Amino acid sequence: MVRVVCHDYGYDCEFMVTGDVDEVVEKYNQHNEEEHGIEYVKEDLQQRFMELETSQ
Numbered sequence: 001m002v003r004v005v006c007h008d009y010g011y012d013c014e015f016m017v018t019g020d021v022d023e024v025v026e027k028y029n030q031h032n033e034e035e036h037g038i039e040y041v042k043e044d045l046q047q048r049f050m051e052l053e054t055s056q
């Protein structure tokens, strides 16, 4: 289980998503595309969020 807050990635945005890494990657990517016009590489996000998971 990971928790990702958009604000932590440099946006003035309160979007938050929790769930499995894969689920969070999907939702976070979709949010970024729609709200911030940015599409991340899924593998990069996956790696980033998996690090969050292990550090908790």
Ligand SMILES: [Zn+2]
Residues within 6 Å of the ligand: 006, 007, 011, 013, 014, 015, 031, 032, 035, 036
């Ligand atoms: Zn956002």
